[in-house]
Amino acid sequence: MTKNILVLCTGNSCRSQIAEGYLQHFAGSKARVYSAGIETHGVNPRAVLTMKEDGIDLSGHTSNHVDEYRQLVFDYVLTVCDNAKGRCPFFPTNAQRFHQNFSDPAKATGSEAERMEAFRQVREQIKMFSKQFVQEHLN
DSSP: OOEEEEEEESSSSSHHHHHHHHHHHHHGGGEEEEEEESSOOOOOHHHHHHHHHTTOOOTTOOOOBGGGGTTSOOSEEEEOSHHHHHHOOOOSSOOEEEEOOOOOGGGOOSSHHHHHHHHHHHHHHHHHHHHHHHHHHTO
16 A cells, blocks of 8 residues: 655755655655645755765755645655644644654855765665665564
């Protein structure tokens, strides 16, 4: 049976987008993965670029508000930042909730190379988290 997974963060621009990409990649047909924010900031171009480096295409993704998914029933709700966990709206669902805080690469400063390196570091952390999540909950 296909599971529905919702990944939440603050702006649905970086961390939740990256997690959506990896969770869908590792889960394949075992899950439908959605990502949303408690706000919408647009998909960060550096998130798209850093995922493309690892062979995952986020170019068609949109930044979605959590309210857009109120009608769906989720098996899992994952929050990927402390702000979203604290402000996560109530879902009338029996979804299992999981939380893992990842630093926000969009807040990185410095040269373009330094900022991209921050995205790559967070990408790798989310990749490992996503792979482990799928192994533990969808296999």
